[in-house]
Amino acid sequence: MTLAFKASIENLSNRLDLVSQELDNNLFSITIDERWPVHFSDLNGEYVVLFTSLGKLSNPQIAMRLLADNLFDSNPIRPRVGLDDTSQNLLLWSQVAYSECDETTLYHALTVFIERANVFDSWLGEAILAEETPLQNQEVSQFIRV
Structure with missing residues (x-):
């Protein structure tokens, strides 16, 4: 991780009037809305990755449906859903190229990221409450597009 990246995270957290935590040399965390711990990490020295947990997977x-929505998008900042290494928790992640990594770009990426996290959280809550309704009969994509 570069000093410029560390400075961008500090500037971003100051702009948001929040405190960033350096968890180790390659991982920072900022909690948004006292709810979303967003982690910033290095990916092969080429990208900054933003990620957070959406919660435990209650239904495969x-x-x-969420993973299917991830396919073939040309926007690298667009948040995507993934599974953790146990395949039991849903993760939301996004990436920003180091070449574009400044406070403004990170702020934009974080704003889009949190909007999407809130949409997923709302949709997941509704889906869990409506598990008696088969998912294939619901139009999921309209709820999860930002």
Whole structure:
């Protein structure tokens, strides 16, 4: 991680009037809305990755619909859903190229990221409450597009 990146994270947290935590040399965390711990990490020295947990996977059908929405998007900042290494928790992640990594770009990426996290959280809550309704009969994509 570069000093410029560390400075960008500090500037971003100051702009948001929040405190960033350096968890180790390659991982920073900022908590948004006292709810979303967003982690910033290095990916192969080429990208900054933003990620957070959306919670435990309650139904594999939900994951299939969310993961299907990830495919073939040309916008690298667009947040995507993934599974953790245990395949039991949903993660939201996004990436920003180091070549574009400044306070303004990180702020934009974080804004889009949090908007999407809130949409997913709302949709997941509704999906869990409506598990008796088969997911294939619901129009999921209209809820999860930002």
